[in-house]
Amino acid sequence: MLGTQRKERIDGLAESGGDTTAGVSLAASAWRRLRRSPTFLVGAGIICAFVLLALVSPILAQHDPALRLLEEQVSRADNEIPAPQPGFPLGGDQYGRPLLSRVLLGSQQTLLVALLATVIGLGGGLTLGILAGAFGGWVDTLVMRVVDVMLSVPSLLLAVSIGALFQQQSQFTVIIAVATVQIPIFGRLLRGTMLAQRASDHVLAARALGVRQRSIVFRHMLPNALGPVIVQATLMLAVAIIDAAALSFLGLGAADTSTPEWGQMLGSAQNFFDTHPHLAFWPAGCIIVVALGFTLVGESMRDALDPKKRR
Amino acid sequence: MLRYTVRRLGQLLIVTVVLSVLLFGWLRALPGGPVSALLGERATEESRARLVQQLGLDQPLYVQYWKFMQRAITGDFGVSTGVQPGTPAMEVFLQRMPATLELSVLALLLAVAVGIPLGYFAARRQGGWLDNLSITWSLIGVAVPVFFLAFLLKYVFAIEFGVLPASGRQAAGIDATHATGFFVLDGLLTTEWDAAWNALIHLLLPAIALSTIPFAVIFRLTRASVLDVVEEDYVRTARSKGLGAMVVRGRHILRNAMLPVVTTIGLQTGALLSGAVLTEQVFNIPGIGQALSLGFQRQDYAVLQVVILATAMVYVLVNLLVDLAYAAIDPRLRTR
Numbered sequence: 001m002l003g004t005q006r007k008e009r010i011d012g013l014a015e016s017g018g019d020t021t022a023g024v025s026l027a028a029s030a031w032r033r034l035r036r037s038p039t040f041l042v043g044a045g046i047i048c049a050f051v052l053l054a055l056v057s058p059i060l061a062q063h064d065p066a067l068r069l070l071e072e073q074v075s076r077a078d079n080e081i082p083a084p085q086p087g088f089p090l091g092g093d094q095y096g097r098p099l100l101s102r103v104l105l106g107s108q109q110t111l112l113v114a115l116l117a118t119v120i121g122l123g124g125g126l127t128l129g130i131l132a133g134a135f136g137g138w139v140d141t142l143v144m145r146v147v148d149v150m151l152s153v154p155s156l157l158l159a160v161s162i163g164a165l166f167q168q169q170s171q172f173t174v175i176i177a178v179a180t181v182q183i184p185i186f187g188r189l190l191r192g193t194m195l196a197q198r199a200s201d202h203v204l205a206a207r208a209l210g211v212r213q214r215s216i217v218f219r220h221m222l223p224n225a226l227g228p229v230i231v232q233a234t235l236m237l238a239v240a241i242i243d244a245a246a247l248s249f250l251g252l253g254a255a256d257t258s259t260p261e262w263g264q265m266l267g268s269a270q271n272f273f274d275t276h277p278h279l280a281f282w283p284a285g286c287i288i289v290v291a292l293g294f295t296l297v298g299e300s301m302r303d304a305l306d307p308k309k310r311r
Numbered sequence: 312m313l314r315y316t317v318r319r320l321g322q323l324l325i326v327t328v329v330l331s332v333l334l335f336g337w338l339r340a341l342p343g344g345p346v347s348a349l350l351g352e353r354a355t356e357e358s359r360a361r362l363v364q365q366l367g368l369d370q371p372l373y374v375q376y377w378k379f380m381q382r383a384i385t386g387d388f389g390v391s392t393g394v395q396p397g398t399p400a401m402e403v404f405l406q407r408m409p410a411t412l413e414l415s416v417l418a419l420l421l422a423v424a425v426g427i428p429l430g431y432f433a434a435r436r437q438g439g440w441l442d443n444l445s446i447t448w449s450l451i452g453v454a455v456p457v458f459f460l461a462f463l464l465k466y467v468f469a470i471e472f473g474v475l476p477a478s479g480r481q482a483a484g485i486d487a488t489h490a491t492g493f494f495v496l497d498g499l500l501t502t503e504w505d506a507a508w509n510a511l512i513h514l515l516l517p518a519i520a521l522s523t524i525p526f527a528v529i530f531r532l533t534r535a536s537v538l539d540v541v542e543e544d545y546v547r548t549a550r551s552k553g554l555g556a557m558v559v560r561g562r563h564i565l566r567n568a569m570l571p572v573v574t575t576i577g578l579q580t581g582a583l584l585s586g587a588v589l590t591e592q593v594f595n596i597p598g599i600g601q602a603l604s605l606g607f608q609r610q611d612y613a614v615l616q617v618v619i620l621a622t623a624m625v626y627v628l629v630n631l632l633v634d635l636a637y638a639a640i641d642p643r644l645r646t647r
Contacts, residue, residue, distance in 0.1 A: 149329050153623050156585030157603070161619070164607045165340060242456045246589055249458050250604050266459065273462050274470055284459045291454035
């Protein structure tokens with residue numbers, strides 16, 4: 001219908017996990033290679049560090065991130081923003097709120113936004129993909145046409161449009177907008193892997209043995225079709241973090257800034273970038289490193305699952 | 312080939328119509344609307360009702376859509392209510408389109424000019440320092456938000472060192488003739504070299520920021536593709552025939568490795584358009600990206616409709632052209 005190339009790329013990903021011929025299971029051999037991959041180790045290390053940070057940040061953050069503790073040092077007229085000082089190692093933000101505490105606690109929200117968006121996107125994509133891949137026929141055609149139209153709008157445009165639908169700007173808006181972009185990608189990917197499973201010997205065997213349709217779909221096809229989807233989900237976590245930041249930058253982020261989130265901190269720092277770049281550098285740095293972590297893990301998982309590289 | 316083309320064009324038409332229906336319904340589902348945007352919150356009921364009638368918003372949705380389509384076919388997309396009030400939406404789009412196109416084309420050229428050679432050399436010295444450096448660079452490039460990179464470039468090159476302009480399309484003092492709207496091209500056509508040069512250096516920073524993601528994709532694909540092709544039998548055959556290294560490289564390796572790369576370039580238009588929305592904001596370039604974010608803020612249905620529909624069509628059309636090119640190269644695809 002459109003973009004055969006794009007479809008082929010997604011479908012190509014779908015095929016990459018389809019090899020189950022060797023004696024060792026694909027997952028086991030993939031894991032064996034992952035453990036030795038420096039890319040994976042660095043990426044996993046980064047992710048673990050940030051998850052740990054998110055968990056302990058309430059202990060590390062010494063001040064309430066919503067309180068304007070340094071407000072008397074903020075001056076709009078003189079373009080003054082609180083400098084680092086005892087008790088406030090990074091100084092304050094444009095409202096006099098403690099920057100370090102906000103950066104630390106921001107990890108929770110940012111990881112949560114990315115995770116929720118990806119889970120919702122994955123859920124929507126799974127539903128579409130299972131419908132299309134399990135039933136085939138007109139259901140497949142219908143679902144895939146919907147997916148095609150969604151894919152025909154550049155991703156950020158789609159996210160911005162969905163974000164604009166909501167009356168109130170909130171973190172929830174951002175999550176839904178980012179998730180909507182992911183749905184068609186996951187849907188198409190899963191459809192491909194499911195179709196590959198449908199023709200496989202073990203599904204034919206199950207069908208011949210008279211296993212019920214629902215059981216075939218959920219117990220025989222789906223688990224085997226998930227490999228490339230999990231890889232894609234890991235990569236999508238990185239994309240979700242960056243997309244959420246982009247939406248905040250365009251003014252679609254949460255209006256309530258008392259709960260810190262990196263993308264939103266970065267977005268609101270844009271007015272002060274020329275004079276106080278450090279306001280943007282801290283959240284941006286964190287976003288870049290986390291996104292890099294997820295990308296590294298996703299890429300190394302894709303390599304590990306690639307049957308061509310299997311020995 | 313002709314049948315394939317006709318079928319694909321038919322599909323393009325269907326996508327456009329479906330998209331226009333969705334877009335139309337969805338824009339009207341947005342809270343607020345052009346009436347509040349135009350009159351403000353404190354307008355009288357009377358003037359509000361008059362404007363609603365004037366804009367035709369009191370009619371049922373399908374009537375509104377039908378009228379919209381009838382006019383849209385003749386290129387009339389209504390009048391802008393928020394971005395440039397009073398100007399026909401189509402004109403707003405046409406005025407701003409060259410700025411975005413100029414930026415995207417330059418960004419794509421940069422990505423291709425750097426990505427393909429780098430991908431080739433990285434693959435030929437797999438595991439070498441150039442290979443590792445470029446892979447690292449492309450991975451980090453994807454992890455950096457486009458708008459932050461734009462900020463960073465602006466901060467370093469425009470504010471700290473002041474070597475390149477920080478915003479806009481051309482310096483204010485330059486008196487240039489604008490025939491096509493593409494400022495660089497205008498300068499070249501009218502032989503106003505200063506104007507062309509000035510427009511080009513204004514484009515440089517935003518284009519570099521915009522090119523990072525296409526660069527990463529093109530670089531990695533070239534690298535992977537060259538690695539694949541090098542192991543092919545025909546390359547070994549060519550070598551053992553005693554062909555010169557240059558011929559093997561150029562005709563056998565590079566040419567075959569380029570096929571998937573060329574087709575991916577088409578795919579990158581979507582990423583470019585998305586990225587342009589952000590870069591234009593940072594560098595204050597009056598392109599369609601800026602029109603979009605303004606359109607959402609000010610609830611400008613007319614401008615949003617024409618911009619989104621046109622962008623999606625460009626995107627679909629580019630993909631169609633890429634597919635056609637691909638079918639022309641690879642005959643197996645035509646029968647599908």
